[in-house]
């Protein structure tokens with residue numbers, strides 16, 4: 398073995414030991430945070446070749462610092478329902494990393510929200526935001542409040558109470574929340590109103606996903622779903638494929654899902670199924686998106702009601718079974734861990750060709766490995782669903798210039814950003830010895846920018 402080969406091997410070994418040591422320490426320090434640990438394991442596992450080539454990251458403790466949020470804020474959110482009964486929920490904001498810019502990431506209102514979920518989302522957000530090439534750090538927040546079945550006034554009172562505490566921790570140059578599951582334009586409106594009242598100032602850039610009349614950006618509503626399809630289209634094109642004529646399944650029926658279905662259909666695909674947390678619908682004629690929008694965007698109805706308007710469609714209880722339907726392209730857009738090893742095996746048996754993750758961490762690490770081992774085209778969440786935050790950063794830019802761009806301008810910029818993320822992730826994958834592996838490539842490309850900025854900014 399040559400001296401160069403021996404050095405490379407020794408560096409690789411040291412890097413592996415370092416990554417394992419840091420992961421084990423994280424596990425010991427956060428023993429019950431399963432989702433956070435899952436996200437950490439996936440990312441740090443792919444960083445071994447980077448650390449081996451750049452031992453300076455190891456020497457300056459980059460991973461140890463990256464894995465500990467800069468700040469975690471937990472607070473009480475008391476509110477009164479329409480019957481006068483008092484409720485108390487828990488609010489969270491994790492300000493994970495500000496090496497590249499103000500913390501940026503959504504708020505999730507869902508009964509499953511806890512510190513582990515918010516930390517996994519915030520951790521992923523660091524790399525996603527870095528991939529967009531914009532000046533945004535990583536953060537995330539939310540509450541275990543369940544908006545399902547609540548009246549408009551209850552939602553408003555909850556949002557006001559939530560912001561009464563949060564306002565002192567955020568700001569256009571500090572931390573800029575947005576929507577996520579359970580937080581859409583209505584909730585952002587109530588949150589913004591309360592922020593404005595508490596601060597006594599109209600600071601449009603403090604929240605993104607706002608209504609168009611008071612500083613929102615055109616194309617923000619569509620951005621995550623459209624961006625996902627633009628990303629998958631790049632991946633398909635690179636492999637001699639295309640959306641045209643393909644059978645597509647999109648889980649969920651919320652913001653990401655609806656606009657992923659819209660763009661996939663526009664590109665000539667036939668979307669045959671979508672879901673909500675109760676069950677899924679299968680429409681062999683192709684999902685009628687106007688009906689889904691009517692049920693989910695203007696009404697507050699369950700997806701099962703779709704079959705009342707389209708009797709030839711079928712409804713099945715148990716949303717987890719949506720991916721048992723054969724398809725060419727699967728776009729999981731509902732929630733974390735919706736595809737486990739068993740579901741992945743069914744999808745492989747059914748001949749799936751490509752997967753694009755619209756939701757955050759919808760595939761377990763086992764499922765992801767199975768797709769990669771079987772050479773399925775796989776677009777991981779932190780790259781493929783970055784379109785939402787990318788357009789949020791464009792909203793911040795418009796707010797700071799007090800201007801509004803046309804839909805076409807924002808959409809064109811979104812397409813360029815998704816293309817760049819695809820190319821940079823592919824390049825990083827091939828530079829570090831895993832050509833074509835977008836999981837490794839996006840982790841590495843996202844990491845290097847943050848690690849370099851942290852190094853330049855000193856030990857803080």
Ligand SMILES: NC(=O)c1ccc[n+]([C@@H]2O[C@H](COP(=O)([O-])OP(=O)(O)OC[C@H]3O[C@@H](n4cnc5c(N)ncnc54)[C@H](O)[C@@H]3O)[C@@H](O)[C@H]2O)c1
Pocket residue numbers: 576577578579580581621648649650651652653654672673674675716717730731732733735755756757782783785786
């Ligand atoms: N909104 C964004 O801009 C954005 C950006 C990046 C990533 N994401 C991620 O995309 C996912 C969806 O977010 P959204 O903004 O569309 O939320 P949303 O609240 O608008 O919609 C979520 C949808 O998923 C459904 N759902 C929930 N649990 C489910 C389950 N177990 N099985 C099937 N359906 C289920 C809900 O009924 C709803 O239709 C989340 O993982 C979120 O973190 C969102």
